[in-house]
Amino acid sequence: MSRATDRAARRAALSGSGPTSDAAPTARFPGAKSAFGLLGEVLLVGILVGLVSLPVVTLPAALAAGVRHLRRFLRAEHSGLERFWRDVRAALLGGIGIGVASLVVTAVLLLDIDLASTGVLPGGPLVGLVGWLGLAALVLVLFSAAGHWSPESGWLGAVRAVPGALRADPAGAAYLLATAAFAGIVTWQLFPLLIPALGCVALAIVAVPERPRRAHGAAQ
Incomplete structure (x- = not known):
């Protein structure tokens, strides 16, 4: 393979459209390659979660849908808003009870x-x-359950997965608590910052279990 072809294959792999050769593995989170794109998506998720959470008791459903949307974006999967609203509708069943x-x-x-x-x-x-x-x-419990929720498992399956997830990753639990404290402090200082804070919470729920240290430990 020529050097130019190899470079093109690596670019395709990093963008999520590859690999085009065995030497060019696909990026793990191709959607995160653009920092500005990721920032914009986090802010969008913050707006969406904030809107769905206006009745307050819908916050768990909003977070679960926002987390799934960000996860699709990071994996460079189809992340249209119609899927977000579909997740919201599915998560409201049971999610309102969790919220109350x-x-x-x-x-x-x-x-x-x-x-x-x-x-x-x-x-x-x-x-x-x-x-x-x-x-x-x-x-x-709320953050971890939102991260584990899916239309297939429902809220019962998500809540059941929480104890094992927290026992397996106590450091990750500390990171989630730090994220919650950060969101609370910035919102208390200036209420409009609630929107980016909610987006950051959704991003943390996605990213903390996937951080390299934990992935390396799990591989061992």
């Missing part, structure tokens, strides 16, 4: 944290700590 339960649990935990800070409850610091740990656990 999450909203109730969040309200109870925030109330405990608030009461603990006033000193009304005995053992206030311990109650506050339990409240914050509960919120962290809820975030991990």
